[in-house]
Amino acid sequence: MDWIAAPDAWLSRLVLQRGLALVYLLAFLSAAREFRPLAGERGLTPAPVLLRALSFRQAPSLFHLRYSDRLLAAVAWLGAALAAAVALGAADAVPLWASMPLWAVLWVLYLSVVNIGGTWYAFGWESLLLEAGFLAIFLGNDSIAPPTVGLYLMIWLVFRVELGAGLIKWRGDPCWRKLTCLYYHHETQPMPGPLSWFFHHLPRPLHRVESAANHVAQLIAPFGLFLPQPAATWAALVVIVTQLWLVASGNFAWLNWLTMILAVAAVDGALAARHLPLPDPPADQPDAPTWFAALLLAAAALVAFLSRRPVANLLSSAQEMNRPYNGFHLANTYGAFGSVTRHRYEVVLEGTNAPSPDGAARWREYEFHGKPGDVRRLPRQFAPFHLRLDWLMWFAALSPYAPSPWLHALVQRLLAGDRTILRLLRVNPFPDHPPTHIRARLYSYRFTTWRELRTTGAWWHRTPEGDHLPPRSLPHPPPAA
Structure with missing residues (x-):
């Protein structure tokens, strides 16, 4: 990839942005369905109580101005409509200066929901969606060539997701090092899927192979995402195939799907386009204008500064998992199943x-x-x-x-x-x-x-x-x- 612009990465950006918009759509539809009974004015854990306990700095949200269930529903349905429009190409149909606010509005609306959702929104994939949604603001649209720095910010995110998950397993439950955790995991995971029963009954040697393959995918493959092509594409495919395996074996909301979407940032779009029946790439994609490049570099500098804490966490023997370090859910730490329940x-x-x-x-x-x-x-x-x-x-x-x-x-x-x-x-x-x-x-x-x-x-x-x-x-x- 060119340091400033990667014109051959149009397909990667297309899949990344449209896929992210679809995840936003699901997230807003979920809020429209569930927020009122779980965290509404008469919910099980009312959001107004949480709002009185937290400052705007602790939990940035539009609802600090005023909360009502009707306003929450309006935000959820507005977010769903905007996400659907972006998934259908609205952000590519407008000028660059108008495309960025579309992504920014999606991020602000969902941030406002997550930060008042309390225990119902304290999941790692909520922070992952918000961090990816913030970075998507700086990927541009069809009016410019995909910015390499923006794509690498996405790669840095999926790198932390995968390596964090791998390290927390290796440092955590001894059964991961003994390759025996999957003797139990398919049965005791939070929400089994239709194939989980069959995964559980695979021969134990295959369970050990599953565990070993997981270590390769999460401890080794992430480093390959930064290598020159085609090595980066192969590393991304390892991540994607591993996530598809997790999709087949259980229900983890949009975590696995969003991780796959993020991994596409490392895929050689030109190579994929040559082997898939796809339309021609957009013509005449110039480099980004100066004002956009300046905003992108400022965002990259912010991410680099905020990454100090998640990097320190990755290097720590007392590693935490799934923790946002700031109210904007930027540069979070990720991880999954540092311990596996046996019963x-x-x-x-x-x-x-x-x-x-x-x-x-x-x-x-x-x-x-x-x-x-x-x-x-x-x-x-x-x-x-x-x-x-x-x-x-x-x-x-x-x-x-x-x-x-x-x-x-x-x-x-x-x-x-x-x-x-x-x-x-x-x-x-x-x-x-x-x-x-x-x-x-x-x-x-x-x-x-x-x-x-x-x-x-x-x-x-x-x-x-x-x-x-x-x-x-x-x-x-x-x-x-």
Whole structure:
């Protein structure tokens, strides 16, 4: 690549920008669907409470001016409409000076949502989307040749994502060094997919191969992203294939898809264009104007300055994972599964219409879209869409006998028949009127064997472990957080 402009990288930029816009679209649609019941004015963890506790400097957000559920919905739907327009080419159809604000507005709108979402938005892929979205402001559009510095900023981001994930594994759970973590991971991961049962039942030698291949993809291949072509393309393909494997084996929202999109920045677009049936590249792409180059170099200098902390974290034996170092979510640290759980617990919500929750009560289960419940239901594929309530239910089960404050609030909403919460569930066993009592039961889950599947038709086997939360009824105020 030329240091200033890479005219042959038009395809890489096209895929990167359109793909990023599609991820933005999913993120805004998710906010429109979930934010009000989870973090709205009457949500499980209300955003107005968080806004009163945080300054603008701690959590930059437009909602510091004023918050309401209607304003949040307006921001979410505006962001979704703008993201859809950019995915269809709107940013390439306008002049460069107008294209940059389109990306900047997307970033500001989503930053405003994430910074008031609390625990529901405390995921590494939220920060990853925001960091990538900020860098996309400086990739230009079809009116100029793709700026090499902008592409390398994207490569630097995916390098930190992959190396951070690799190092946290190598330094963390010993099973990664012993190549045995995948004996458990496919079964105990947060939200299994439709193929996870089959991945779990691969022969153990193949699980060891999976683990070793993961170390190669995350500890070695990232350095190849900075090599001359075609080595950088091959390194990017290793990253992409590894991420596709993760897509097939589980549900990790848009993390894997966005990582693949970012890796495209290192792909030789001209080489790909010669081997794929694609339209001709845009004609007459001059170098960037001086004002754009100045802004790009300023952004690069900012990223270089802010990268001190994530680089120090990568080099530290006490490495952290998935932490933003500033309220703008720029130059974050990333990582995944520094430890792997060996045993799967699930919190199952059950309700009854009985006047008393005694031994004669008949309990019926609430079913979620993504998290395991009905043992005969094959896990579904939801990624790249993010089911935040389902994910938090997995985290709740990691503390089997210490219910989260938001879970108390969830039970109270279900007892009240809150329709906004019920829309986030797959099955409401009390469609006519709310139950009199609800409890949270703890179950031990494991994948069935091949023989058990043939005999019972069940994908899971579960064993009751007791109450996670004893029976509750209205009125019963939740405990203080």
